[in-house]
Amino acid sequence: MIPIKLSKRQQEILEIVKEAGPITGKEIAEKLSLTRATLRPDLAILTMAGSLEAKPRVGYFFNPQSEVRQSAANLAKQLVNNYKAHPIVVQKSASVYDAIVQIFLEDVGTLYAVDKEGLLAGVISRKDLLRAAIGNNNLEELPISVIMTRMPNIVTVKYDETLFEAAKKLIHNHIDSLPVVREIDKEKNMYEVIGRITKTTITRAYVELLEI
Ligand code: ADP
DSSP: OOOOOOOHHHHHHHHHHHHHOSBOHHHHHHHTTOOHHHHHHHHHHHHHTTSEEEETTTEEEEOHHHHHHHHHHHHHTOBGGGTOBOOOEEETTSBHHHHHHHHHHHTOSEEEEEOTTSBEEEEEEHHHHHHHHTTOOOTTTSBGGGTSEETTSOOOEETTSBHHHHHHHHHHTTOSEEEEEEEEETTTTEEEEEEEEEHHHHHHHHHHHHHO
């Protein structure tokens, strides 16, 4: 659904119908001190958009589903750039032991490994670290580069993509987090990490947008 931008008058009409519906067009016009004819185009737009329902001889009703659709559409068009969190990065030469400490210190579920140039080289999740820790008692000697998911297998999101696109990538790839990147050289898989989007980011955006 494409969200429509309501005019001030259309918003006023919606408020009136929400409060006093079912209500006739004539009564709405009286409340706004306008003529019925002036309001006709606005009522037609609101009815076509699904915000209002009209019943002959009864009047206009507010359709609460339309608000849910509008909120969902608002959520979908939000940009990754406005919601991204700070990325927690480690050098890919760091040890698994250091990565485990980092995950606790930073209170995150996923770390991003970078190379000497600061470009994205890998992703290390909690389970990657648990897997490496089972039966290995020399975690200080084991570099994360051995256990991380590497480029070109990393699923990323660009800062100008939408939260909806990010959410779909999380779900389709069964992962918890996406590095937000700025492309340096696509052919050579060179990306700068500028943020992270996690399942928590999407949940927070959902709550924020519906709580207003
Ligand atoms: P966990 O393993 O703690 O449940 P995830 O579900 O995010 O966390 O990770 C599952 C696997 O997918 C891990 O092996 C991890 O390295 C990998 N992974 C996580 N995020 C990404 C990503 N953005 N791109 C590619 N692989 C990823």
